Amino acid sequence: MIKGTVKIDAKICKGCELCIISCPQDGLGLAAQFNDKGYRYVELIEDNCTGCVNCALVCPEAAITVFRQPKPAKKSVEKK
């Protein structure tokens, strides 16, 4: 499985949980802490992100940046 990761800007997250319900891996969750605005922000709680971009697409705050491992390069290495 391709691995990815998300970086969530906790300062502007408003904890609307739309990314949590859209994550197919159930890898996101609300943090126990609050941010400066008083919202419980979202963070990556499971290390199973595939970089599918679903959470970033529905994020109303545009707070999510998605990274993914490069696909073709990895496959060619495995074949050798």
Added chain:
Amino acid sequence: MSIERPSNHDFPSEAEGMDLVYCRPETLTDLPFHYCPGCSHSVVHRVLMEVVDELNIQDKTIGVAPVGCSVFAYHYMNVDMQEAAHGRATAVATGIKRVLPDRFVFSYQGDGDLAAIGTAETIHTVNRGENILMVFINNGIYGMTGGQMAPTTLVGQVTTTSPYGRQVEFAGHPIKIADMLTQLPGAYYVTRQAVHNPNGVRKLKKALTKSFQYQKEGKGTCFVEVVSNCPSGWKMTPVETVKYLEEQMFPLYPLGDLKKPDGAK
């Protein structure tokens, strides 16, 4: 009024061994959105600016901001913006497009703006076939003023001015603006989308990209309705609004292309 734009995004530029696949579009300013948690407005802002980024038309795009929650759209969209009187965004956009025909002009309105006070401007703009893009945010309520009944409010929906639910005998049926505009010959592309899930966002992006391309070709009015939510006005959590959209709004406002050019996919 001077707006301080704090650069309070500490976006990482790279992660170890991974490629950046998605980040905040450049054309969106660094200002954090003032919208309520879970509001669809900011999603549409972002998708619109992504399209502008991808088509590389930032310096040729002029937007017309509405009256309503999204009145501050010009703080977030880093393109030329013009504020219009309540309901008159399409009339202002008409003027801009006629004076500067080589620019990409879009108007961005909510349902209280486009469907209630601006009905005349909306219909006549589309009837004239003005070569602009109209973005219509339909959340069935007046969000900014405190959740009053709008023309698009569903039958039976409780708002502050219809505490027992909207009654047909008193307030009539919800108006389907997009279906109405389909009848007009000036409308080139009429579509209804939603941003409640990732696929909806992808489809909206395609629709907006097509609309800008049609505008470049000078085809006619493109009308993109976005069925969206209003967590504060509906008195729901954002997650509950997704369910409400799917169960209540979409049966009345079905998603998809209502009018598309001949031969288009």
